[in-house]
Amino acid sequence: MSKAFGYRAFGGPEHQEFLDRPVPVPGPDRLQIAVRAAGVNPIDWKIRNGWLGTDRPLPAVLGAEAAGVVEAVGPGVEGFAVGDEVFGVTVAGGYAEHTLLDAAVSARKPAEVPFATAAALPVAGATAWDAVEQLALEPGRTLLVLGIAGGVGSAAAQLARARGVKVVGTAADRNRDWVASFGATQVRYGEGVADRIRTAAPDGVDGLLDLIGGEDLREAAAVLADRTRLVSTADPDTAAALGGSAVRRNPGREALAALAALVAAGGLDPRITATYPLDRAPEALAEVESGHARGKLVLVVE
Known part of the structure; x- marks a missing residue:
């Protein structure tokens, strides 16, 4: 049997508990792995x-990455073998001693990248990558990130900065030095917030990545001249209504x-602020669910 942390009914944290389950067997296009680390993300509690x-x-x-x-390769999987160190998107939960990865959304882990760091990439890192690619801002332009202090925001800021893009982001004042x-x-x-953004970016804002939604998004959108350069992970309906x-x-x-x-090259740091053993998964998820977690939190499985 394999230890895992999950839930038996939909709802709040009261439905969470540790589970014992058989080691999952990989079907077509799946990899079965012995988990070394798992990322903790807002999507987990949602x-x-x-x-x-x-x-x-x-x-x-629980757990998406x-x-x-x-330890085993499913039918139809190419490019992976037993013993490979890998990371990717889970199809059987990540808060576990063993799980299954979707081979199409998995990659080999470079030897110089720790397991905990790799586990922080498939959700937050990849979302940031997709957002920055979609916005396609040119060097010298300015990106506004609503909710910049978390895992997606901090990764998006680094990826944009690597392209020569200036970055402004909303966060609590206690996160000023962190940002x-x-x-x-x-x-x-x-x-x-719109007036404060204008002060911080007097030459205007050329792209907006929203990780918060709601009223902050509606107000901040006023500083963006081209509303097609607005993308959201948190509130796509409001984003669409705004253009x-x-x-x-x-x-x-x-x-x-x-x-x-x-x-591996030093161009991106997932900004892991805390690691927890699997036994403390409830604590890690509670911190993320509070909405006040900085950077990335990761479970480490010994």
Whole structure:
């Protein structure tokens, strides 16, 4: 049996518990891995709450991304072998000792990249990559990130800066130095945010990545001249009403490999602020669910 952390009913944290399950067997296009690390993301608790549908079988294991060592390869899988160190998107939950990865959204982990770092890339890192690619801002332009202090925001800021793009982002004042550490300018979110953005970016804003939604998005959009350069992960309906769109996700092996190569070369830091053993998964998820977590949180499986 394999230890995992998940939930037996949709809803709040009261439905979470540790589970024992058989080691999952890989079907077609799947990799079975011994998990070494798993990323913790807001999407995890949103899925548990049932906000993304309630049609998945229960009990279910939490976690959308993981890194580990391949123990079995499913039919039709090419490019991977038993013993490979890999990372990718899970199809059987990441908060576990063993899980399955989607081989199409997995990549080999470079030897110089730690498992914990690799586990932080498939969701937040890849979302940031897709958003920056979609916005396609030229060097010298300015990107505004709403909710810059988290995993997606900090990765997007670094990726944009690597393209020569200036970055301004909304965050609490306590995160001012944190935001500055990855080359961006912090602006306090909340009422009056548009005026503060104009002060921080007097030459205007050329692209907007929204990770918050709601009223902050509606107010901040006023500073953006071209609303087609507005993309959102948090509130695609409001983004569309304002003339923007959802971030178009295009996850795949090539994007993950490119992210890992950037990390290995020192061009991207997923900004892991805390690691937790699997036994403390409830604590890690609670911190992310609070909405106040900086950077990335990762579970480490010994």
